[in-house]
Amino acid sequence: MTEYQAKSKETLSFDITKEDQLIGKLIYKSWFKFNAEIEMAHNSKYQIEPKGFWGTTIELKEGDKVLLKFKMNWNGEILVQTFFDGIEKDYIFKHRGIFKESFVLIDQKGTELLVMKPHLKWNWMNYEYTVTTSDTFDALPHREIILINSLHCANYYMSMAMSGI
Template identity: 75%
Template sequence: MTVSAYQAKSTNSLSFDLTKDGKLIGKLSYKSWFKFNAVIEITNNPNYKFEPKGFWGTTIELKEGEKVLLKFKMNWNGEIIIQTYFNNLEKDYIFKHRGIFKESFILIDQEGNELLVMKPNLKWNNMNYEYQLTSSDIFENFSNKEILLMSSLHCANYYISLMMSYQ
């Protein structure tokens, strides 16, 4: 099994650059730190917007214009359930936190395959996060892998901000 490595670095407290081998793949930008609205810019693609839905804003939708491509929400046991609607096909994924000392997030498909591992690293000098992302062969063959990479980054930030708010 070969793996691909990506890096996500916070350029300031409101945006992240995702790169592979030093080449920019995309950018995730938040309007404010306390909201889950965000914009994804992927090289050579239209922009996509994350918008909270519902009274409590617990479901987050990713839209291209008015079309919903993906949505996610945290379930009762702290896992984030992601539903994608690419090419009018619905697929479900689980994004979850793993470990305490060797902390990471993982993205799993419906068959239980580990698609993506994200290791967060807090840069104490500027209080910004960086992530090391490692993907599987299965993930690398996805036609919408860039959107899923950027969405996983948003899920990790969402999870961390929710856990910080409970403390």
């Protein structure tokens, strides 16, 4: 098990750390769009962009190559597909609870890979997150990208919930 922190230093970006070491950043282009950029601590960069007419499918790309995509289904779960190293894997990212709310990422076998707990920062009116990952998640080869994308999924969910969709 590993614990990560996702903290917003300013309203449009989050720093993701493990034991006070920067893992990467999630940087949004503007408040009202789902376009973002991921900057990893080892200097690789990825773009997150909505696709399709309604922009309901979100893609994570390295250059022109789609590495991951997700979309919300009819019951509020976010279906995540990864395409790392030419291998497709499916995950479900979902909201859990009301009073002790959290998000979970589950693999195809139903294994909980991570639990993300939001903490509202009233002075900034935004969220910070504590993320606890399982040993199964810790063994994934592209876990840091999946972790930061999960943060984007949580923000996406919160945005959709606030807009009433």
